[in-house]
Amino acid sequence: MKTLFLVQFLLYIAALASQVTDYAPKTNVECPDLSTAPLIRSFSPQNQTLHPAEVGYVATRRNTVIPAAWADWIGDGSSLGYNLASFNSSLFPNIGFAIPGGGLRAAQYGAAVLQALDARNSSAKAAGTGGLLQVASYITGLSGGSWVTGSLLFNNWPTVDDLVFGNGQDLSGWLLDLPFATPDGDNVLSDLNQAFFGSVLWSIIAKDSQGIDTSITDPWSRMISYHFLNQTSRQNFFTNDTGHGAGQLWSDIPLIPAYQNHSVPFPIIVADSRPTGSNLTTVLPLDSVVYEITPLELASYDPFLSTGMNLTYAGTHLSAGRSPTGSSCVTGFDQAGFIMGSSASLFNQILDFAHNTISQFSQNDGNALLYLLNRQLTDVRTRADDVANWPNPFQGQRTDVFQDANATWLELIDGASNQENVPYGPLLVKARNLDVIVTVEGSADDPINNWPNGSSPIQTSLRQFQFLQETHKSxxxxxxxxxxxxxxxxxxxPTFFGCDPGATDDFPLVIYLPNAPPISGSDPVTNTATFQLSYTLLHTRLFFNQVHTNIISGFTPNSNNPDSNWGKCLQCAAFDRARSKVTPPIQRSTLCLQCFKQYCFDPANPPSKAELPNRKLIFVDPDPQGLSKIELLFSDNKFKFIGGLIGLVAFIALLSIGL
Incomplete structure (x- = not known):
């Protein structure tokens, strides 16, 4: 089966052979017959509908894949105190993963957590945590979380270790030791950096040549593609031998073998929107429209819009659901890199045109991004330079409440711009009816030590209460x-929120897995800055090891020891909502009661941080001198070094003889 999967993927990759100019959309494409294939799908906040293909995918996965995954994970249920045979598989909980933003830290944390919950990982499987990923129906990503989601999909859902570190065959890894903005080092004018910039700009010029306005999000998107899509290796990084992800479309995800086999959760990416023309450079208000991007459509389930658009034709200006020309549409706008870049387009709050500066990034990274933007501005037409520019397909929709009903363009920005850094929104949509949300919380809310502090779920709870009660679960x-x-x-x-809903409560159970100091009391290496654009290979490996250990360990109150029951407790939480779907409801088992007492948050009897002794908060750089870079240099040039050393020894020997 694994060999067949690899063959399918290699055939898929061969079909994607491309060049960097394939980043350009195709214009003047004939629109579909709107009488049979409308481009716009509208629904009311009170009567939501999902895209039929989403419904079909999730139902097929739930019916043909997930029941066996549950059995593989929890067996017959007896280890938890249940009898799995007494539950119809249609009653199994509907589970979704939420992977938040935070740049490369969030991407690495998200990937490392998924690895620790993946049945294909032997240590996770042995700990009882491996298997949760396989029973999920949905996965949402935002900003850095969208990078890991997209990377998994466009590399055919491999194991995380192969994805990030490479497998010596079809996967080259994320190459995070090559900085996003200056992969050849800090000298912007080096030959290799100039070659890289030239390729990036070539892609953008190709897009501009089709009459599509660009912005700084476009070079940012191309940089993301080099690391997270599937056509770049260390050997071809500075060449144009491939398209480096150009031409790979989000709407083509249904062609990926793992998706066709229903082996992956249904993916959703989140982006916020700045009211067009507002030029806001501050945090967005909570009533700004939030968009979700699936392989099927660009949509918003917010009551302010409640509309979706066929993603294949994204990039087409629509008014009242029709192209202004009546028959001319755009395809190829939904570049995978651009989708991930739109979700991570954070420049409106950090790009200062007046002073030609970008804050937050290191000086070298900021200088490189500004250099690229300045070259871009001389070569192509741009619109709003600090956002992702999307032709508005929703012009004329919901004119009474939609903020951009009269705009011809949408200005999409980082999905955390309204301070909802965890992409809960799509998983709370009532029509999806999720029972459990796994929060892979890699945020850096604490401005000093870069740990999460709950800001995002607090904002989500507030937004739902103020604006989304019609459309989203509480x-x-x-x-x-x-x-x-x-x-x-x-x-x-680890904490479980919402363990005991009342009869009228509709909230899901939230499994909260935050980036946290090692339970052992070791120095932390995972609480890095959001704007750090490179990691040595050693740091990445230690980062993954530390997260993996934390996630498979749970915690023991007042101790630095792992919880030997944590794997079963995680299984209890994931399965718990199935009990209430049975008639009559099944009582929670003794083991699960014990687990919930330890891990559930009880507002009436809250826990204390005093139960977590000896946790170190301050980041310690595990590779301060970049020693792994030296090791990599030696690895890549070992024969040259050895040859040089032999030559030096021979030369010294000759000198000795001569003397």
Whole structure:
């Protein structure tokens, strides 16, 4: 089966042979017959509908893949105190993963957590945590979380270790030791950096040549593609031997073998939108429209829009659902890199045109991005330079409440711009009816030590309460302030929120897995800055090891020891909502009661951070001198070094003889 999967993927990759100019959309494409294939799908907030192909995919996965995955993970249920045979598979909980933003830190944390919950990982499987990923129906990503989601998909859902570190065959790894903005080092004018910039700009010029406005998000998107899509290796990084992800479309995900086999959760990417023409450079208000991008459509389930658009034809200006020309559409706009770049387009708050500066990034990275933008501005037409520019397909929709009903363009920006850094929104949509949300919380809310403090779930809970009660499920009870998250310790240990809903409550159970200091008391290496654009190979490996250990360990109160029951406790939480779907409901088992007592958040009896002794908060660089770079240099040039050393020894010997 694995060999067949590899063959399918290699055939898929061969079909993607491309060049960097394939980043350009195709214009003047004949639109579909709108009488039979409308480009716009509208629904009311009170009567939501999902895209029929999404419904079909999720149903097929639930019916043909997930039941066996549950049996593989929890066996017959007896280890938890249940009898799996007494549950119809249609009653199994509907589970989704949410992977938040935070640049390369969030991408690495998200990938490392998925590895620790993947049945294909032997240590995760042995710990009882490996298997949760296989029973999920949905996965959402935002900003850095979209990078790991997209990378998994466009590399055919491999194991995380192969994806990130390469497998010596069809996967070259993420190459995070090559900085995003200056892969050849800090000298912007080096020959290799100039070759890289030239390739990036060539892609953007090709897009501009089709009459599509660009922005700084476009070079950013191309940089993302080099690391997270599937056509770049260390050997071809500075060449144009491949398209480096250009031409790979989000709407083509249904062609990927792993998707066709229903082996992956249904993917959704989240982006926020700045009201067009507002030029806002601050945090967005919570009533700004939030978009989701699936392989099928660009949509918003917010009550302000409640509309979706066929993603294949994204890039087409529509008014009242029709192209202005009546028959001319755009395809190829939904480049995978551009989707991930739109979700991570954070420049409106950090790009200062007046002073020609970009804050937050290191000086070298900022200088490189500004250099690229300045070259871009001399060569192509741009619109709003600090956002992702999308032709508006929703012009004329919901004119009474939609913020951009009269705009011809949408300005999409980083999905955390309204301070919802965890992409909960799509998983709370009532029509999807999720029972459990696994929060892979890699945020860096703490400005000093870069740990999460609950800011995102607090904002999500507030937004749902203020604006989304018609359309989205409520959020379960959580600490009400970031300081409460810290004081209770739930920002630094696994926690289950919403364990015991009342008869009228509709909130899901949230499994919260935050990036946290090692339970062992070791120095942390995972709380890095959001704007760090490179990692040595050693740091990445230690980062993954530390996250993996934390996630498979759970926690033991007042101790630095792992919880030997954690794997079963995680299984209890994931399966718990199935009990209430049985008539009459099945009582929670003794083991699961014990687990819930330890891991559930009870607002009436909150835990304390004092239960987490000896946790170190301050980041310690595990590779301060970049020693792994020296090792890599030797590895890549070992024969040259050895030859040189032999020559030196021979030369010294000759000198000795001569003397």
């Amino acid at each position: 959020f379960p009870p959580i600490p009400t302030t970031p300081q409460d998250f810290i004081d209770t310790g739930v920002n630094a240990r």
